[in-house]
Amino acid sequence: xRQLFTSVNPYTGLTLAQDPAIGIVExxxxxxxxxxxxxxxxxxxxxxKELEIAYGNWLQKKYGSLKQAFVQWGSAKDKQDDLHTGRxxxxxxxxxxxxxxxxxxxxxxxxIGDQVRFLTEYQREFYLSMVEYFRQGLGIQSLIxxxxxxxxxxxxxxxxxxxTYTAGDVIDQHGYxxxxxxxxxxxxxxxxxxxxxNQAAVKSPEDxxxxxxxxxxxxxxxxxxxxxxxxxxxxxxxxxxxxxATLQGVDGLFFFSVNDNFLSDASMKKFTASSPMTTVTSPSxxxxxxxxxxxxxxxxxxxN
Numbered sequence: 001x002r003q004l005f006t007s008v009n010p011y012t013g014l015t016l017a018q019d020p021a022i023g024i025v026e027x028x029x030x031x032x033x034x035x036x037x038x039x040x041x042x043x044x045x046x047x048x049k050e051l052e053i054a055y056g057n058w059l060q061k062k063y064g065s066l067k068q069a070f071v072q073w074g075s076a077k078d079k080q081d082d083l084h085t086g087r088x089x090x091x092x093x094x095x096x097x098x099x100x101x102x103x104x105x106x107x108x109x110x111x112i113g114d115q116v117r118f119l120t121e122y123q124r125e126f127y128l129s130m131v132e133y134f135r136q137g138l139g140i141q142s143l144i145x146x147x148x149x150x151x152x153x154x155x156x157x158x159x160x161x162x163x164t165y166t167a168g169d170v171i172d173q174h175g176y177x178x179x180x181x182x183x184x185x186x187x188x189x190x191x192x193x194x195x196x197x198n199q200a201a202v203k204s205p206e207d208x209x210x211x212x213x214x215x216x217x218x219x220x221x222x223x224x225x226x227x228x229x230x231x232x233x234x235x236x237x238x239x240x241x242x243x244x245a246t247l248q249g250v251d252g253l254f255f256f257s258v259n260d261n262f263l264s265d266a267s268m269k270k271f272t273a274s275s276p277m278t279t280v281t282s283p284s285x286x287x288x289x290x291x292x293x294x295x296x297x298x299x300x301x302x303x304n
Contacts, residue, residue: 006138017140017141018141020141022140024143026145026146026147027130027145028149030149030174031147032149033123034116035151036152040092051090053087056088057086062114066086073107073111074107074110076108076110093152096115096153096157097153097157098156120164124163127164128167130146143168144168145169147164149161150173150174159303162215163215171214171215171221173220173221174225175209175222175224175225176271177226177228179233181194181228182196196231201227201236201237202236205240205244209222209225210241214248214249220249221254222252222253224256225241226256226273229268229270229272235277238255239288241253242286242289245289246292246294247294247297249296253289255278256271258272258273258274
């Protein structure tokens with residue numbers, strides 16, 4: 001980051017930290033303690049150990065001792081807990097879902113509740129430390145967005161994920177509307193032999209990727225949005241994005257992604273915003289969004 005943001009551009013005489021063309025700097029892309037990637041297979045043991053020792057220290061501060069923490073947890077003990085070294089097991093992502101946390105009764109719910117709170121504070125403190133380094137160490141003047149990801153269990157964890165982003169300036173997310181698409185590499189490519197169905201978003205608004213829970217006093221952006229291939233019903237993407245984003249007070253939309261030719265990309269890449277199906281309608285949808293033709297709605301509910 002230091003190399004990237006403090007090197008002087010010979011054409012402008014500015015560093016990227018100083019350049020007003022840089023609108024937002026993002027710390028972490030598409031990952032979180034509360035996503036399915038939080039497993040032993042993905043996190044090296046050296047870091048898992050470090051995290052579990054930090055968890056043990058956090059529990060001692062909360063309860064006075066690890067022994068007292070285990071008293072509070074009742075039967076929710078684990079053979080990997082090690083009171084002698086102060087290392088307390090942290091469970092993988094599934095256990096922090098409603099199904100996973102309820103799989104061991106009330107005692108496990110209590111234990112997972114402590115784990116979720118620890119990870120929430122730990123993740124937010126990481127973002128706070130990075131924001132301080134970006135500002136003080138590198139002199140970055142642009143807005144800072146901690147991350148953009150979603151969680152394993154939205155009703156359980158999404159508000160906590162967004163809360164950790166309040167360490168920065170912008171609350172962000174990613175979202176795509178896609179029909180069923182199956183086959184090897186279907187999550188990121190379109191290949192011969194894949195199977196898919198066509199689905200129109202206008203007929204299933206509950207699946208739109210623009211369902212935003214805004215955080216009070218913070219701007220909210222969607223830094224990746226799109227209607228991926230293969231799906232013949234993609235022409236409604238710009239209009240629905242414009243209308244629903246304005247309705248919910250979204251402050252910025254970034255379509256993903258522009259490929260070789262902005263006006264005539266007829267390829268079957270998984271993610272493209274360059275298709276005539278969507279590009280032709282972009283100017284009118286952008287005008288509708290920027291002019292505020294759709295009014296922002298009043299809050300449906302408020303959560304504190």
